[in-house]
Amino acid sequence: MNAAIVTFPGSNCDYDCFKAITDVLGCEARFVWHRETAIGEANLVILPGGFSYGDYLRAGAIARFSPIMPAVQRFAADGGLLLGICNGFQILCEAHLLPGALIRNRPLRFLGQRVRLRVENADTPFTSAYSPGQILDLHIAHGEGSYVADTATLDALEADQRVVFRYVNAQGEATDDDDGNPNGSMRNIAGIINEAGNVLGLMPHPERAVEVLLGSTDGLGLFTSLRDHIEAAQLDDAVAAGAS
Amino acid sequence: MNAYTVEVRITPRPGLLDPQGKAIQHALRSLEFDEVDEVRVGRLLRLELLADSVEGAQRATEEMCRKLLANPVTEDFEITVGGRRG
Numbered sequence: 001m002n003a004a005i006v007t008f009p010g011s012n013c014d015y016d017c018f019k020a021i022t023d024v025l026g027c028e029a030r031f032v033w034h035r036e037t038a039i040g041e042a043n044l045v046i047l048p049g050g051f052s053y054g055d056y057l058r059a060g061a062i063a064r065f066s067p068i069m070p071a072v073q074r075f076a077a078d079g080g081l082l083l084g085i086c087n088g089f090q091i092l093c094e095a096h097l098l099p100g101a102l103i104r105n106r107p108l109r110f111l112g113q114r115v116r117l118r119v120e121n122a123d124t125p126f127t128s129a130y131s132p133g134q135i136l137d138l139h140i141a142h143g144e145g146s147y148v149a150d151t152a153t154l155d156a157l158e159a160d161q162r163v164v165f166r167y168v169n170a171q172g173e174a175t176d177d178d179d180g181n182p183n184g185s186m187r188n189i190a191g192i193i194n195e196a197g198n199v200l201g202l203m204p205h206p207e208r209a210v211e212v213l214l215g216s217t218d219g220l221g222l223f224t225s226l227r228d229h230i231e232a233a234q235l236d237d238a239v240a241a242g243a244s
Numbered sequence: 245m246n247a248y249t250v251e252v253r254i255t256p257r258p259g260l261l262d263p264q265g266k267a268i269q270h271a272l273r274s275l276e277f278d279e280v281d282e283v284r285v286g287r288l289l290r291l292e293l294l295a296d297s298v299e300g301a302q303r304a305t306e307e308m309c310r311k312l313l314a315n316p317v318t319e320d321f322e323i324t325v326g327g328r329r330g
Contacts, residue, residue: 057312065312099317100317101317101318103260104264105263107263108263108264146263148317150317184261184263
């Protein structure tokens with residue numbers, strides 16, 4: 001796995017992603033400054049969390065027009081794996097790489113807390129290391145994380161199993177109170193995937209839950225899923241090249 | 245080219261929960277302004293721009309709204325082109 005982590009002015013989870021991939025997984029990662037116009041060699045692109053451009057106008061609205069973004073769009077259009085975490089998810093929505101939008105949390109506060117997530121779809125390159133219905137212990141840290149979309153979009157997301165993560169309460173139920181749905185997201189949506197299955201956005205922070213020291217290792221599965229998917233694809237390519 | 249002052253009023257789309265508006269409404273209620281049924285919070289942008297006509301200023305601002313200033317999923321926008329200046 002060779003990840004390119006895009007750093008915007010105001011990104012603050014870029015090093016967490018870097019550490020998760022390099023120190024914990026022993027894979028390759030590097031930073032790509034937002035003013036660059038090419039991603040270079042990479043089989044995973046990450047838009048990390050933070051407050052790009054101070055969240056001015058709307059979270060992610062200005063970062064979406066950064067010079068690097070056309071290259072990110074092309075990378076995704078060519079089927080490259082693209083992961084947006086927190087502010088990265090907001091940028092993906094603003095860039096129309098994922099449907100919907102993220103608005104002010106229902107309790108009107110910045111929420112920095114542990115949440116329980118249920119894995120709704122473990123059949124994606126991002127979640128294959130999890131089992132369906134598995135409950136994850138992760139952190140959220142955002143002011144604008146309440147997912148909204150029109151009913152047709154929400155129905156389509158659900159029909160296609162594109163709701164990948166949902167907020168749930170201690171009993172594992174997706175209730176619509178502050179315990180089960182801390183930011184008030186429509187249908188408890190915490191993470192979604194695009195139609196092609198190569199672009200995933202989520203508000204919680206898997207990169208902050210990759211070592212026992214951090215209090216949870218439940219985020220590690222997302223990175224090992226990606227690593228395994230990428231290595232399997234490389235093996236397929238090698239076999240195909242050997243056969244020809 | 246003439247200079248125009250353009251105001252863009254951006255508001256949360258109808259039906260979308262506006263937690264800021266709700267909180268302000270509750271505050272007003274607690275001040276006994278019981279007549280307030282609903283509060284919606286948006287934002288106002290004032291642009292100074294050059295255009296060949298009022299229509300030109302309107303068109304340019306609409307494009308700015310669609311591309312950047314408003315998010316069509318969550319927001320509506322309304323444009324008022326003020327008279328030319330200078």
